[in-house]
Each structure stands twice: as structure tokens, then as C-alpha cells.
Amino acid sequence: xxLIIKLIKEGAMFAVNSxxxxxxxxxxxxxxxxxxxxAIISVFSVVDSIERQVRASIASLGENVVYIQKWPWGGFDxxxxxxxxxxxxxxxxxxxxxxxxxxxxVEAAAxxxxxxxxxxxxxxxxxNASIVGVSADYDQVRNFxxxxxxxxxxxxxxxxxxxxxxxxxxxxxxxxxxxxxxxTVKVFGHNVVVVGVFEKEGMGFGNxxxxxxxxxxxxxxxxxxxxxxxxxxxIMVRAYPGIPNAEMIDEITGVMRSIRRLPPVADNNFSLNExxxxxxxxxxxxxxxGMAGWIIGGFSILVGGFGIANIMFVSVRERTSxxxxxxxxxxxxxxxxxxxxxxxVLLSIMGGSVGLLLVYAGTAAVTSIFEIDFMLSASNILLGxxxxxxxGLVSGFVPAWTASRLDPVEAIRSTG
Amino acid sequence: xxRVNHLWKEFNRKPVLKDISxxxxxxxxxxxxxxxxxxxxxxxxxxxxxxxxxRGNIYYDDRDFSxxxxxxxxxxxxxxxxxxxxxxxxxxLTVEENILFPLNMFTTMTKGEKQKRVSFCLDRVDLHNxxxxxxxxxxxxxxxxxxxxxxxxxxxxxxxxDEPNSGLDPPTAILIDKLxxxxxxEFNITTVVNTHDLNSVMEIGDCVAFIYKGELWxxxxxxxxxxxxxxxxxxxxxxTELMRTxxxxx
Numbered sequence: 001x002x003l004i005i006k007l008i009k010e011g012a013m014f015a016v017n018s019x020x021x022x023x024x025x026x027x028x029x030x031x032x033x034x035x036x037x038x039a040i041i042s043v044f045s046v047v048d049s050i051e052r053q054v055r056a057s058i059a060s061l062g063e064n065v066v067y068i069q070k071w072p073w074g075g076f077d078x079x080x081x082x083x084x085x086x087x088x089x090x091x092x093x094x095x096x097x098x099x100x101x102x103x104x105x106v107e108a109a110a111x112x113x114x115x116x117x118x119x120x121x122x123x124x125x126x127x128n129a130s131i132v133g134v135s136a137d138y139d140q141v142r143n144f145x146x147x148x149x150x151x152x153x154x155x156x157x158x159x160x161x162x163x164x165x166x167x168x169x170x171x172x173x174x175x176x177x178x179x180x181x182x183x184t185v186k187v188f189g190h191n192v193v194v195v196g197v198f199e200k201e202g203m204g205f206g207n208x209x210x211x212x213x214x215x216x217x218x219x220x221x222x223x224x225x226x227x228x229x230x231x232x233x234x235i236m237v238r239a240y241p242g243i244p245n246a247e248m249i250d251e252i253t254g255v256m257r258s259i260r261r262l263p264p265v266a267d268n269n270f271s272l273n274e275x276x277x278x279x280x281x282x283x284x285x286x287x288x289x290g291m292a293g294w295i296i297g298g299f300s301i302l303v304g305g306f307g308i309a310n311i312m313f314v315s316v317r318e319r320t321s322x323x324x325x326x327x328x329x330x331x332x333x334x335x336x337x338x339x340x341x342x343x344x345v346l347l348s349i350m351g352g353s354v355g356l357l358l359v360y361a362g363t364a365a366v367t368s369i370f371e372i373d374f375m376l377s378a379s380n381i382l383l384g385x386x387x388x389x390x391x392g393l394v395s396g397f398v399p400a401w402t403a404s405r406l407d408p409v410e411a412i413r414s415t416g
Numbered sequence: 417x418x419r420v421n422h423l424w425k426e427f428n429r430k431p432v433l434k435d436i437s438x439x440x441x442x443x444x445x446x447x448x449x450x451x452x453x454x455x456x457x458x459x460x461x462x463x464x465x466x467x468x469x470x471r472g473n474i475y476y477d478d479r480d481f482s483x484x485x486x487x488x489x490x491x492x493x494x495x496x497x498x499x500x501x502x503x504x505x506x507x508x509l510t511v512e513e514n515i516l517f518p519l520n521m522f523t524t525m526t527k528g529e530k531q532k533r534v535s536f537c538l539d540r541v542d543l544h545n546x547x548x549x550x551x552x553x554x555x556x557x558x559x560x561x562x563x564x565x566x567x568x569x570x571x572x573x574x575x576x577x578d579e580p581n582s583g584l585d586p587p588t589a590i591l592i593d594k595l596x597x598x599x600x601x602e603f604n605i606t607t608v609v610n611t612h613d614l615n616s617v618m619e620i621g622d623c624v625a626f627i628y629k630g631e632l633w634x635x636x637x638x639x640x641x642x643x644x645x646x647x648x649x650x651x652x653x654x655x656t657e658l659m660r661t662x663x664x665x666x
Binding site: 020321325326328329330 | 464466493494498500504506507508509513517518521522566570
């Protein structure tokens with residue numbers, strides 16, 4: 001056993017020396033694998049980063065939260081019967097109260113409506129800022145963190161007080177360098193006191209608070225009719241802990257049909273949307289993008305693999321005499337096989353590592369320039385190295401096998 | 417001692433060795449001489465098992481090499497030292513690593529034992545402080561000495577040298593020849609040297625075998641070679657003007 005380990009070490013040393021001795025050839029051989037790994041891992045890193053952010057965004061919607069809306073989510077993998085949905089009524093604020101009164105599975109619920117308006121602070125104004133009106137308990141159904149200040153109280157919400165919680169970016173843009181808490185901004189021509197700022201949430205799935213002003217729905221309803229379709233009203237409901245969404249959905253379906261007095265034969269005129277619908281849709285999307293990454297990078301890696309096989313054949317030809325001498329001095333076939341296989345794998349992993357370094361540099365550059373959180377994950381590094389090693393192993397096997405089977409007579413004939 | 421009995425070898429139905437019977441004595445430098453293409457290299461390859469003879473037997477101290485299987489032959493191979501044309505050192509390895517190579521392949525010696533053996537072999541070939549040099553940093557003669565050190569590292573009972581002084585200047589070639597001869601006597605090795613260098617013959621030829629067109633034409637010592645009546649041998653020996661001047665009768 002010790003002898004075998006020694007021989008493996010010896011063979012690896014020959015391989016390392018060969019790689020060092022042929023630097024230019026090594027670099028050129030590595031390029032194919034470098035490009036391949038760069039392509040694959042770049043795609044995966046981008047997909048992973050986007051997927052992570054999208055999933056975080058979906059998670060922020062609440063996993064045990066159901067959205068009562070006019071329009072169903074989905075349509076990722078089939079027909080979207082929009083003509084059936086367009087004539088549905090939108091959820092009403094009054095329906096929120098009924099749901100809370102009748103349901104036994106719902107712990108908390110909130111009504112939301114949104115619009116956009118100019119928001120002003122002294123001489124600074126942000127046009128078309130996203131304005132969302134929410135009912136009390138919004139903080140019970142939507143996951144968020146506060147950067148500063150607080151969310152409005154149930155009393156403020158119920159009374160329709162002129163208080164607001166701002167998204168991180170909106171606050172930054174309005175109050176550059178100033179503490180926003182307690183300051184008064186103007187929206188709909190009225191003064192609103194800022195009581196809190198949301199923590200930065202980053203690129204979200206269309207639901208980030210970053211550029212949003214959140215107001216009590218009873219305050220917003222003084223300026224717009226929140227029951228109108230154009231303000232996209234909807235209700236979020238959260239089940240009690242331990243109650244599955246399916247159970248809550250069953251109950252709410254009955255409650256909503258009852259509220260809307262739908263006859264037994266009529267279809268639902270509302271949609272109960274879950275974040276799992278989005279997750280499933282994105283699973284498919286990311287699977288397709290991932291597959292595209294494999295195909296694009298796979299071809300590069302294939303070419304790189306051929307490059308390694310080619311250079312290994314050249315290497316075997318060049319080192320025929322050395323192989324002969326090694327065999328004459330006692331080297332067994334597996335020693336020669338291991339030596340060339342190790343060299344091929346070493347070359348391939350070196351190429352892959354350079355590709356990974358390029359991806360790392362790329363993700364770091366993109367992150368710093370565009371403020372998008374791209375990163376090269378440990379699993380992708382491992383994947384890149386594994387793919388490189390496998391390509392090296394596969395492409396180096398035939399040349400290594402050829403070398404190990406070389407007739408020492410032929411080999412020694414080419415000596416000196 | 418190595419004995420060869422009625423050895424035949426053909427390539428593409430063309431005989432290269434024809435019924436060679438010969439003995440290589442222990443503790444002596446046995447030279448096989450002949451012109452290029454005479455078959456002496458094929459004979460050596462048959463001896464070390466790199467080429468399989470068609471007929472005949474090879475005995476290593478009464479062990480029939482021709483009848484041996486792979487494992488038995490590998491055991492014999494551990495007793496063979498080889499000195500190739502050129503020096504055939506591994507360019508990427510240091511002198512020490514070159515000599516360690518057969519020790520790593522054939523022995524289970526400890527690291528310390530191997531280091532000792534390397535130092536001993538290098539001392540024996542009169543090389544000092546070269547352990548960590550690469551072959552490219554050595555002269556031709558030094559490379560050859562390293563190759564000899566590598567060949568004797570595994571304490572061979574039999575040493576095969578193929579054109580050991582090719583490419584060397586005459587004084588260095590003589591030094592290498594003498595070194596081989598000294599090692600042979602000192603370690604009581606059966607040494608077989610393939611050469612067509614007459615200087616080598618005259619310097620170290622304890623036993624000389626002359627092969628001509630695949631046949632053994634003459635055997636004798638270096639002293640007898642100058643007085644042989646064998647026409648083909650004389651043609652080989654007295655091919656140069658210098659030799660003819662030394663012995664005008666030939």
C-alpha cells in the first residue's frame with residue numbers, strides 16, 4: 001500500500017513537472033476548459049443570484065399567506081384565460097371585515113390598494129412614487145424589517161392618520177443625509193408625517209418597499225376610491241400557525257362565495273393566490289435557464305476536452321522515450337497510466353480554476369458597479385472543479401491508456 | 417553468470433539472431449561487439465526480456481528466463497541494472513530523484529535508506545554535491561556517471577550497458593569504461609556491454625563476443641582480439657588507419 005502511494009506520488013510529480021516544463025502549451029490547452037467553465041458557472045451564478053433574490057422576494061410575500069385577488073397568478077406553463085377574469089369584481093375593504101368576522105382559520109388579514117403620486121419634501125420631489133394604502137395588521141401578514149422608526153399603530157391606521165412609512169430608497173432620495181423620522185412630506189397636497197423607514201429590500205419580485213410610501217388605507221381612501229379596479233386592491237390573509245394553506249383556502253373560498261352570494265353552480269369570481277404558485281413557475285424557468293447554461297458551456301467544455309486529449313496524445317508521443325526508460329527501470333503500467341491521467345486532470349482543473357477566478361472577478365465587478373448582489377457560491381465552485389476534473393479524466397483516459405500500454409521496446413528505441 | 421543457448425530471433429521472417437550460444441561471466445565485463453545492424457542490440461533486448469526470442473534459452477545463474485512467467489521475470493528484473501544509450505536521465509528530475517526512481521519502483525526501502533543508497537552510488541561514481549542539480553546542469557560525462565549510479569542503485573546482479581560511451585570525448589569515454597569495469601569487479605556483477613568502440617574493447621574487454629550478421633563469429637579476450645585470424649573480425653578491428661598502422665600485418 002505504501003509502495004502504491006509512493007508510486008502515485010512519483011507519477012504525480014512527473015505530471016506536475018511536465019505541466020511546468022510546457023508552460024505555453026499548458027496555457028493554450030487550458031483555454032478551452034477555462035472558457036467552458038467560465039460560461040457554465042457564469043450562467044449558474046447569475047441564475048443562482050437572481051433565483052436567490054426572487055425566492056427571498058417571494059418569501060417576503062409570506063409562505064403561509066394567501067392573496068385574494070381578481071386575477072390569478074400563473075400562466076407559466078399554459079393558457080391564461082384572461083377573458084374569464086377581466087369581468088370579475090375586485091376585493092373590497094368591507095370584505096376584509098367579513099372575512100375576519102366569519103373565518104376561524106385566518107389569524108390576520110390586510111387590505112391593500114396602490115397608486116402613484118408626486119411626493120415632496122421642501123424643494124425635493126419624487127414624481128410617480130409608488131403609494132400603497134394598507135389596513136391595520138399589514139405588519140402581521142407581510143414580512144419586513146424596519147431600518148428606522150416604527151410601523152403605524154392600529155389606532156393610526158383605523159383613524160386614517162396622516163402618517164407614512166417610507167421605502168429605503170425613497171427616504172434616501174427625499175432626505176439625503178437627514179433623519180427622515182418626524183419630518184413632514186407632502187402627498188396628494190396634504191402633509192404626512194414620516195414615522196418609519198423600511199430596511200432596504202433590494203431588487204424584488206415587484207413587491208419591494210424600497211421606492212414605496214405606505215399609508216393607512218383610511219387616509220388614502222380620502223383621496224382615491226380604493227375600491228376601483230385601477231388601484232389594484234387585494235386582500236392578504238395569514239392562517240394561524242399550524243393550519244395548512246389548503247385548509248384556509250377551503251374556508252376562505254366558502255366565505256368569499258358566501259359574501260358575494262355566488263350560487264352553487266357559479267364559478268368563483270375571485271382568485272386565491274399562493275406564493276407556491278410563483279415558486280413552481282420559477283422552478284421551471286430556472287431549470288430552463290440552467291439547461292441553457294449547460295448547453296452553452298457544455299460545447300465549450302467539449303472543445304476544451306478535445307484540446308486536452310489532443311495535447312495529451314502529443315505529450316505521450318513526446319515522452320515515449322521517458323515512458324520506455326520508466327518501464328525499463330521498473331515502472332508498471334498503472335504508474336504510467338496514473339501519471340498521464342493526473343496530468344490531464346491537473347490541466348483541466350487548472351483551466352477550470354482560471355475560469356472560476358474570472359467568474360469571481362466578474363461577479364465582484366457586477367456587484368460593485370450595478371449594486372446587484374451577484375456571487376460565486378461554494379456549490380458552484382465545487383461544481384466547476386468537479387466538471388473540470390471529470391472532463392480531464394475522460395479526455396485524458398485514452399492517451400494515458402495508450403501511454404501505459406506502450407511497448408517498452410519501441411519506447412527505448414527512441415532513446416538518446 | 418548469464419548463458420545463452422541456441423538463441424534465434426526473426427523480424428518479418430528475416431533472421432536477426434541465428435543460433436547464438438554464449439556465456440557472460442560473473443565479475444567480468446563482457447563486451448558484445450559488431451557493426452551496426454549486426455544484431456547485438458536485439459541480443460541485449462532478448463537478454464533483458466524486452467524482445468522475446470523465437471527459439472533458444474537464456475539462463476540467469478541456471479534460472480531459465482525464457483520459461484519464466486510475468487511475475488518471475490519481474491523478480492529477475494529487480495536484479496538487472498540498465499545503462500542506456502545517451503544517459504537517458506529524466507530531465508525534469510534532479511540527480512537524486514533520478515537515482516531514487518528505480519529504488520521507488522523496485523524496493524520498499526525507507527526514505528533514509530534510499531537517501532543513503534543514493535549518496536553511496538554517487539560517491540562510487542565520484543560525483544559529489546550534485547544531488548539537487550538537474551541533468552541540464554551536468555556535463556555529458558557527469559550525466560553518464562549519474563546513469564551508472566542509477567543503474568547500480570538497486571544493487572543489480574546483472575548490468576546491461578548499451579553503447580555506454582556514445583557521444584563522449586575519448587578521455588571521458590575511457591573514464592566511463594573504467595568505471596563500469598571497476599564496478600563490475602567490485603560488486604561481482606555480470607556485466608554485458610554493447611559497443612562498437614574499439615577503445616572500449618581494448619580498455620575493459622575481459623570477454624569479447626563478435627557478432628556478424630546475426631551470428632556469433634568469435635569469442636575471446638581483448639588481448640586475443642588483435643591476433644585473431646577471423647577475417648570478418650579483423651575487418652571490424654582494423655577498419656581504421658590507426659589500427660592498421662599499429663599492426664601492419666593486418
